[in-house]
Amino acid sequence: MEKNKYKDIVDENTPKENVFYDCLIAFITGGIMGVIGQYLIEFYTVILNVPTKSAAVCMLVTLIFISCLFTSLGFFDKWVNFCKCGLIIPITGFAHATMSAALDYKKEGLVTGIGANMLKLSGTVIIFGVVSSWVFSMIRMVVGLI
Amino acid sequence: MTIKFDNVYINQTSTVTGPYEAKGRLNKFFDKSYDDLYFGMKTFEQAETKSINDAIDILFRKANINKFQIDAFIGGDLSNQIAASNYAMEKINTPFIGIYAACSTSTLGLILGANLINSGADKIVTFTSSHNNAAEKQFRYPIEYGGPKPKTTTFTSTGAAAALLSSKKEGIKIESGTIGKVVNLDIKDVYNMGAVMAPAAADTIYSHLQDTGRTIDYYDLVLTGDLGIYGMNILKDFMLNSYAIELNKYNDTGVMLYDRDKQPVYAGASGPVCAPLVTYGYIFEQMKQKKLKKVLLVATGALMNTTMVNQKLTIPAISHAISLEVSK
Numbered sequence: 001m002e003k004n005k006y007k008d009i010v011d012e013n014t015p016k017e018n019v020f021y022d023c024l025i026a027f028i029t030g031g032i033m034g035v036i037g038q039y040l041i042e043f044y045t046v047i048l049n050v051p052t053k054s055a056a057v058c059m060l061v062t063l064i065f066i067s068c069l070f071t072s073l074g075f076f077d078k079w080v081n082f083c084k085c086g087l088i089i090p091i092t093g094f095a096h097a098t099m100s101a102a103l104d105y106k107k108e109g110l111v112t113g114i115g116a117n118m119l120k121l122s123g124t125v126i127i128f129g130v131v132s133s134w135v136f137s138m139i140r141m142v143v144g145l146i
Numbered sequence: 147m148t149i150k151f152d153n154v155y156i157n158q159t160s161t162v163t164g165p166y167e168a169k170g171r172l173n174k175f176f177d178k179s180y181d182d183l184y185f186g187m188k189t190f191e192q193a194e195t196k197s198i199n200d201a202i203d204i205l206f207r208k209a210n211i212n213k214f215q216i217d218a219f220i221g222g223d224l225s226n227q228i229a230a231s232n233y234a235m236e237k238i239n240t241p242f243i244g245i246y247a248a249c250s251t252s253t254l255g256l257i258l259g260a261n262l263i264n265s266g267a268d269k270i271v272t273f274t275s276s277h278n279n280a281a282e283k284q285f286r287y288p289i290e291y292g293g294p295k296p297k298t299t300t301f302t303s304t305g306a307a308a309a310l311l312s313s314k315k316e317g318i319k320i321e322s323g324t325i326g327k328v329v330n331l332d333i334k335d336v337y338n339m340g341a342v343m344a345p346a347a348a349d350t351i352y353s354h355l356q357d358t359g360r361t362i363d364y365y366d367l368v369l370t371g372d373l374g375i376y377g378m379n380i381l382k383d384f385m386l387n388s389y390a391i392e393l394n395k396y397n398d399t400g401v402m403l404y405d406r407d408k409q410p411v412y413a414g415a416s417g418p419v420c421a422p423l424v425t426y427g428y429i430f431e432q433m434k435q436k437k438l439k440k441v442l443l444v445a446t447g448a449l450m451n452t453t454m455v456n457q458k459l460t461i462p463a464i465s466h467a468i469s470l471e472v473s474k
Contacts, residue, residue, distance in 0.1 A: 001331070001345070001384065001387065001388045003331055003332040005387070006331045006332070006345065006384070007332070009380055009383045009384060009387065010333065010338070010341040010380055012383070013341075013376050013379040013380045013383065014298055014338065014341070014376060015297045015298065015376065017296055017297065022294075071290050074290065076290070076292075077289075077290050077291060077292025078292065080291070080292050080293060080294070081292045081293070081294055084294045088293070096290075096291065097288075097291060099290070100287075100288035100289065100290035100291040100292075101288045101291070103288065103289070103290050104283050104288040104289055104290070107188060107189050120288070121287065121288065121291065
C-alpha cells in the first residue's frame with residue numbers, strides 16, 4: 001500500500017483529542033495555581049513581613065517544595081495527568097519533571113544516576129530559558145537605545 | 147516464509163503478572179499475580195527478571211520437570227540488551243538463545259523453538275517478559291512524570307510468560323509459523339504504535355494465507371498482538387483495502403488483557419508479554435474446551451529506537467505469526 005493512502009486510513013481511525021475540554025481544564029487549574037501563588041505572596045508580605053520582591057521568590061520556593069513533595073509521595077502524576085498544562089506550565093511542572101527524573105534514577109547512584117539524569121526533561125527548559133532571556137534582553141536593550 | 151511443523155506441541159504454559167493485569171478481564175487465567183510493581187525486588191528492572199524466573203519455576207512445577215531436562219531456553223524482552231532475560235538465565239545455567247523482536251518476541255520464540263524440536267531437540271522453553279515502569283523509563287518519560295498522553299497510546303503490560311515445547315502429543319499443537327518482514331509505512335508517532343504495527347500484521351497474515359493456500363475463514367480466530375482498539379480498526383481497513391480480506395473472527399490481545407472501561411490504559415495493552423498472557427491463559431482454555439479449534443496468533447512488534455526517532459526517522463515494525471491447533 002502507498003504511504004499516503006495508509007496515512008488516510010490511520011487518520012480516519014485515530015480518535016480526535018478533546019482540545020477544547022483540555023484547554024478549559026488547563027485554564028481553570030492554571031488560574032487556580034496563579035491564585036494560590038498570589039495568596040502565598042500576600043501571606044509572605046502581610047503576615048511574615050517579607051519585602052514584596054523577596055516574597056515572590058519565597059512563593060516560588062514554596063510551590064517547588066510542595067510539588068516535589070507531592071511527586072515523591074506518588075500522587076502528583078495523577079494531578080498532572082488531569083490538569084495537563086494547568087500544572088505543567090507553572091513552576092510546579094518544572095519541579096515535578098526534575099523530581100520525577102531524580103526518583104527514576106536514584107537507585108543508579110548519586111553521580112551516575114541522580115546527577116546525570118535529574119535534568120533529563122527539565123534541562124531543556126533551563127537551556128532555552130537562558131537563551132530566550134538573552135534574546136529578549138538584547139531586544140529590550142536595542143529598543144531602549146532607540 | 148512459512149514453516150510447517152509436524153509434531154510440535156505446547157505442553158505446558160505459565161503466566162506471572164503485575165497488579166494491573168490482575169485487575170483486568172482475564173485475571174482468573176493467570177498462575178500468579180503480584181500486588182505491587184516491585185515483586186519484592188529493589189528496582190523495576192530486577193522485578194522483571196524476577197517475573198521471568200517465577201514463570202519458569204511455575205512452568206517446571208506444572209509440568210513436573212526440572213532444568214536439567216531442558217535442551218535450551220529461548221527468550222527476550224524490551225529492555226536494552228534484553229537485560230531482564232539475560233539476568234534471569236544467569237540463574238538457570240542452561241543453553242540460552244536471546245532474541246529481540248519487540249512485542250512480537252513471543253511468537254518468534256515459539257517458531258524458533260518449534261524448529262529446534264523439529265531438528266531433534268527434546269524439550270525447549272520459550273519465555274518473554276515486559277514491565278510497564280521499566281519500559282516507560284527506558285522509552286518514554288520518567289514514571290512519576292505521568293504527562294498527558296493521547297488516546298492512541300498503549301499501556302505496556304507487566305509480567306512474564308513461559309511455554310514448554312516438545313514433540314509429546316499433549317496440549318496445543320503448533321501447526322505452522324510465518325516469519326514476518328520489517329515494514330515501515332512512514333508513521334513516526336510514538337504514541338500511536340497500533341498504526342505503526344498494523345501494516346506488519348497485515349503483511350504477515352497475507353503471506354501466511356498465501357504460503358499455506360488457506361482463506362481467512364480457515365481460522366476460528368485471528369488474534370493480533372498489541373495493536374490496541376484503534377490499531378485493530380486500522381488493520382481491518384488495511385486488509386480490506388489492500389487484499390480484499392474481511393477480518394470477521396478477529397480480536398486483539400491488547401484489547402482483551404485489561405478492562406478498558408475501568409482501567410486508564412488508553413488504547414489497550416502492549417509489550418512482549420501481552421500476547422502470551424492472553425493466549426496461554428484464556429485462549430488455550432477456550433481451545434481445550436474445543437470452543438476454538440484453529441487460532442492464528444499474530445504478535446506485532448514496533449521496532450522503536452528512541453535515538454532513531456529523535457533523528458526524525460519513522461518507526462519500523464515486524465510481526466510473526468503462528469498457527470495453533472487443538473491436538474487430537
